[in-house]
Amino acid sequence: MTDLVLSNVSRWYGNVVAVNDVNMHITSGITGLLGPNGAGKSTLLSMMAGLLPPSTGSVTIGGAPARENVAIYRQVGLVPVQESLYDFLTGEQFVRLNADLQRVPQPATATKYAIGLVDMASAADRKISTYSKGMKQRIKVASALVHGPHVLLLDEPFNGMDPIQRRHMMGLLTGFAERGHTIVFSSHILEEVEQIARQVEVLVAGRHAASGDFAEIRRLMTDRPNQYLIRSSDDRALATLLLGHPSVRGARLRGHHGLEVEADDLGQFAQIVPRLAREHGVRIFELTPTDESLESVFSYLVNT
Numbered sequence: 678m679t680d681l682v683l684s685n686v687s688r689w690y691g692n693v694v695a696v697n698d699v700n701m702h703i704t705s706g707i708t709g710l711l712g713p714n715g716a717g718k719s720t721l722l723s724m725m726a727g728l729l730p731p732s733t734g735s736v737t738i739g740g741a742p743a744r745e746n747v748a749i750y751r752q753v754g755l756v757p758v759q760e761s762l763y764d765f766l767t768g769e770q771f772v773r774l775n776a777d778l779q780r781v782p783q784p785a786t787a788t789k790y791a792i793g794l795v796d797m798a799s800a801a802d803r804k805i806s807t808y809s810k811g812m813k814q815r816i817k818v819a820s821a822l823v824h825g826p827h828v829l830l831l832d833e834p835f836n837g838m839d840p841i842q843r844r845h846m847m848g849l850l851t852g853f854a855e856r857g858h859t860i861v862f863s864s865h866i867l868e869e870v871e872q873i874a875r876q877v878e879v880l881v882a883g884r885h886a887a888s889g890d891f892a893e894i895r896r897l898m899t900d901r902p903n904q905y906l907i908r909s910s911d912d913r914a915l916a917t918l919l920l921g922h923p924s925v926r927g928a929r930l931r932g933h934h935g936l937e938v939e940a941d942d943l944g945q946f947a948q949i950v951p952r953l954a955r956e957h958g959v960r961i962f963e964l965t966p967t968d969e970s971l972e973s974v975f976s977y978l979v980n981t
């Protein structure tokens with residue numbers, strides 16, 4: 678059993694509280710750690726890997742403390758966000774380096790195996806400086822896997838990848854999960870998490886804002902009031918019509934800019950606007966959600 682358990686974990690750097698009283702229980706399969714920049718994801722992953730001590734609270738893997746525990750280091754592989762790869766090494770040399778550092782019993786065999794796992798055998802003899810972004814990520818994953826850890830932690834693994842590279846990496850991670858690994862990856866992109874994570878943990882400003890499967894997180898988002906800007910042939914008439922509908926919380930005329938509307942249910946709202954407009958001869962020129970940025974979703978989640 679290699680459940681990853683965080684109990685009342687906080688971490689601060691001087692006056693900055695990077696992670697604030699987080700409790701999580703992570704089991705096998707893929708977990709997405711979702712949060713905007715600066716939310717504390719990297720700090721949390723470092724603590725999960727046992728590399729950074731929490732200021733307070735504890736991290737355990739399979740019931741044992743993650744920190745300063747050689748047996749646990751053997752169980753965990755961390756793929757950091759930094760691209761501080763040794764460009765002058767070949768992929769094979771880079772993975773082998775970690776095999777030696779981890780004192781893997783048969784380093785040559787383990788290196789070859791790990792490189793095969795990420796489909797990099799054909800490029801293993803090339804210098805890392807010649808690799809694409811996706812290949813660099815894959816070789817970092819091979820290096821993190823070379824000692825056969827059960828838990829794989831990845832910090833923004835899809836950063837800067839093109840769609841094909843991303844799909845390939847997603848396939849790899851899904852394959853590891855199917856073989857029973859526990860995988861945690863951080864991301865600030867909702868769609869990445871949606872595509873492969875079975876479980877989603879949302880972190881905002883160091884706080885654990887929400888937890889659940891993707892449908893639950895999505896529901897939290899779509900059930901929240903949304904703001905829209907509408908421009909039409911008669912904003913005033915449309916405002917009156919919309920205000921008569923139960924899902925509309927408020928409407929404000931914004932002069933030339935149009936009509937600002939706050940509504941509860943995105944699905945319903947998308948249906949009533951064109952219907953009301955049609956029934957009353959109002960023409961809609963534009964309907965734009967104004968608060969769809971991830972940050973507004975996060976700040977909504979964290980304030981509920």
Ligand SMILES: Nc1ncnc2c1ncn2[C@@H]1O[C@H](COP(=O)(O)OP(=O)(O)OP(=O)(O)O)[C@@H](O)[C@H]1O
Nearest residue numbers: 690693694695712713714715716717718719720721
């Ligand atoms: N070594 C450090 N010294 C001081 N402050 C730090 C340090 N590392 C992180 N922080 C601060 O802690 C907070 C959380 O940072 P962290 O890197 O963990 O977040 P993140 O969610 O991974 O963000 P990003 O995606 O931008 O890396 C931020 O305010 C950051 O500035």
